[in-house]
Amino acid sequence: MKLINAALLGTTLAISNLALADDYAIDTKGAHASVNFKINHLGYSWVIGRFDSFKGSFSYDGNQPSAFRVSIDTKSVNSNHAERDKHIRGEDFLEVSTYPEATFNSTSYKAKDDTSGTLYGDFTLRGVTKPIAIEVQKIGEGKDPWGGERVGFAGSTTVTMKEFGIPMDLGPQSAEVQIDLHVEGIKL
DSSP states (O other): OOOOOOOHHHHHHHHHHHOOEEEEOOTTTTTOOOEEEEEETTEEEEEEESSSSSEEEEEESSSSSEEEEEEGGGGGGGGGGGHHHHHHHHHTTTTTOOEEEEEEEEEEESSSSEEEHHHHHHHHEETEEEEEEEEEEEEEEEEEESOOOEEEEEEEEEEGGGGTTOOOOGGGSEEEEEEEEEEEEEEE
16 A cells, blocks of 8 residues: 555656646747857868757756757758858758758756756657757746746757768768757746
């Protein structure tokens, strides 16, 4: 009987914790969020860029983010060089005509302390879905000047291009891409 009561209590607490989480929309309209990337160019320099169009949401219970979802318009890649962006959109890299969207859907979060942790989830790029881990840091939270509530996070992960079916090989220095997320959520 004690085992059944403990199981019921654990289930009740898990459900009540989910009920306490608030939903947030990522503030892309106000340009208070970004999805950036950085890749080594042949061992000589860095190509830095971003995706201009994306959307997403997450839940937050005052301790940790959960149910984190991001959808990226791959056609919106912007490395500040039109010819390079055309190449990145093509078959050698993102093949945006076939794969117009990249997504991330979280599966779990492991806190390191009160303001940092690791967000685990499934990342889909170029039609390939792989589990990734994003190192997350809470930037801050509170009321905004318009009476709303906001919370912000920054996160970073590194992915290997070949694992996501990207055929272009620029050498070993350029095999990985660092992805940085800066997210400000507005409570719904």
